[in-house]
Amino acid sequence: MTLQEKISSTIAVLHQAVQDFSPVCFANSLGAEDMVLTDLIAKLPLPNPLPQAGEGANDSLREHLHPIEMFSLDTGRLPQETYELMQAVSKRYSVPLKIYFPDSGLIEEYVTQNGINGFYDSVELRKRCCHIRKVEPLRRALYGKHAWITGMRRDQAVTRNSLEVSSYDTDHGLQKFNPLLDWSNADVWEYIRQNDVPYNKLHDRFYPSIGCAPCTRSVTPGEDIRSGRWWWENPENKECGLHVASSLLRKA
Numbered sequence: 001m002t003l004q005e006k007i008s009s010t011i012a013v014l015h016q017a018v019q020d021f022s023p024v025c026f027a028n029s030l031g032a033e034d035m036v037l038t039d040l041i042a043k044l045p046l047p048n049p050l051p052q053a054g055e056g057a058n059d060s061l062r063e064h065l066h067p068i069e070m071f072s073l074d075t076g077r078l079p080q081e082t083y084e085l086m087q088a089v090s091k092r093y094s095v096p097l098k099i100y101f102p103d104s105g106l107i108e109e110y111v112t113q114n115g116i117n118g119f120y121d122s123v124e125l126r127k128r129c130c131h132i133r134k135v136e137p138l139r140r141a142l143y144g145k146h147a148w149i150t151g152m153r154r155d156q157a158v159t160r161n162s163l164e165v166s167s168y169d170t171d172h173g174l175q176k177f178n179p180l181l182d183w184s185n186a187d188v189w190e191y192i193r194q195n196d197v198p199y200n201k202l203h204d205r206f207y208p209s210i211g212c213a214p215c216t217r218s219v220t221p222g223e224d225i226r227s228g229r230w231w232w233e234n235p236e237n238k239e240c241g242l243h244v245a246s247s248l249l250r251k252a
C-alpha cells in the first residue's frame with residue numbers, strides 16, 4: 001500500500017468513527033504518530049451547515065464544533081520539549097488541545113509514601129505512578145465519549161502485535177480506533193516532512209518514543225524503538241496502563 005493509500009484509509013477510519021460513534025475523542029500523546037493524526041484530524045471537514053472561515057463564520061464556534069475532541073495528559077514529569085510541542089500544536093491548529101492533569105491529592109500521597117522518584121524501585125510502584133499520572137486522568141478524559149482514537153502502530157512493541165484498527169475497549173467501555181496501525185515508522189516521518197508537521201525535537205536526538213522525562217532515554221540505532229522507555233524493565237511490562245486492560249496489568 002502506498003503512503004497516499006494509507007492516508008486515504010486513515011481518513012476513512014476517522015470518518016467512520018465520527019459517523020458511527022460520536023462523541024469521539026483523540027488521545028494525543030504528542031508522539032510522531034499522533035502528530036500525523038493531529039494534522040489529519042485538523043483537516044477533517046466541519047459539520048454542515050456551518051459558514052466558511054472568512055465568510056462571517058464565528059471562528060470560536062468552528063473550533064468547538066470540530067467532530068473530534070483532542071486532548072493530552074500532562075503527567076507533571078514531561079520533558080521541556082514536549083511542553084514546547086504542546087504550545088506549537090495550539091498555535092498551529094484550530095482544534096483545541098485540552099490538557100488533563102493528575103489528581104494532586106493522589107500525587108502527594110504517592111510521593112509522601114514512596115519518594116519523588118519511587119517508580120524506579122519496583123514494577124508495582126512504577127505502574128502505580130503511571131496509574132495516578134496517566135490512567136486516572138485518561139478515565140476522566142474518556143468520560144461520556146463513545147469512541148477514542150490513538151496513534152498506536154503494530155510494529156512499535158511486542159505488546160501491540162494483536163491490535164485491531166477498530167475494536168471494543170472493554171476496560172474503558174467504548175470503541176477504540178487505531179487508524180495508523182499498519183503505518184511504518186518511515187510512513188510517519190514521510191508524512192511529517194511532506195506536510196511540515198511540528199514534532200518533538202527529542203526525536204532528532206534519538207528518542208523514538210517519548211514519555212515522562214525520568215522514564216525515557218535515547219536509544220542507539222537498531223535498538224527496539226520502545227527500548228528507551230522504562231529501560232530497566234522487561235519488554236512485556238512496557239505499557240503504562242493507557243492501552244492495556246486492567247485485568248492484564250494486575251497479572252503483570
Ligand code: SF4
Nearest residue numbers: 119129130133212215
Ligand atoms: Fe510516573 Fe514514569 Fe509512569 Fe511518568 S512514565 S507516570 S514518571 S512511572
